[in-house]
Amino acid sequence: MNREISLHICAADKEQMLEALSRAAKEIMEECDECPDCNMPFMKEDPKIIEHTQWFADEIRNFCLEEGYFTEGKIREYEEMLLFVDRNDPTPMNIYRVAKNILAHSDQEHQRGIEYMMRDISVDLVNRHYEVK
DSSP states (O other): OOOOOOOOOOHHHHHHHHHHHHHHHHHHHHHOSBOTTTOOBOOSSOOOEEEEEEOOHHHHHHHHHHHTOSOSSOHHHHHHHHHHHHHSOOOHHHHHHHHHHHHHTSOGGGOOOHHHHHHHIIIIIOEEEEEEO
């Protein structure tokens, strides 16, 4: 037989109980290096994470050749784009500029949305590594 038990706690008692539970939980967390439920280490302070990104003109060139892009551009325009890649970091705006340039110099068969081209460049051609301090 199931029985429901209800307990009435006045607001003042409830508030005191919540404060006591909160203090106890904080004390446990300060004493312990790992969460008892998942064994993940507690982070008393967030680390500083630095993302380093780079891209290479050779990889952009290979991408264009393999996918059939930049077939409508002149050699000078192509070289200027690759030089831009060599001289600039792969920021979102620079990825946009290169993607727009590739699409502007590609035939209609290879036309895609700018977002898709940016995604391809960002995911496939931008190298990322992280430094945690």
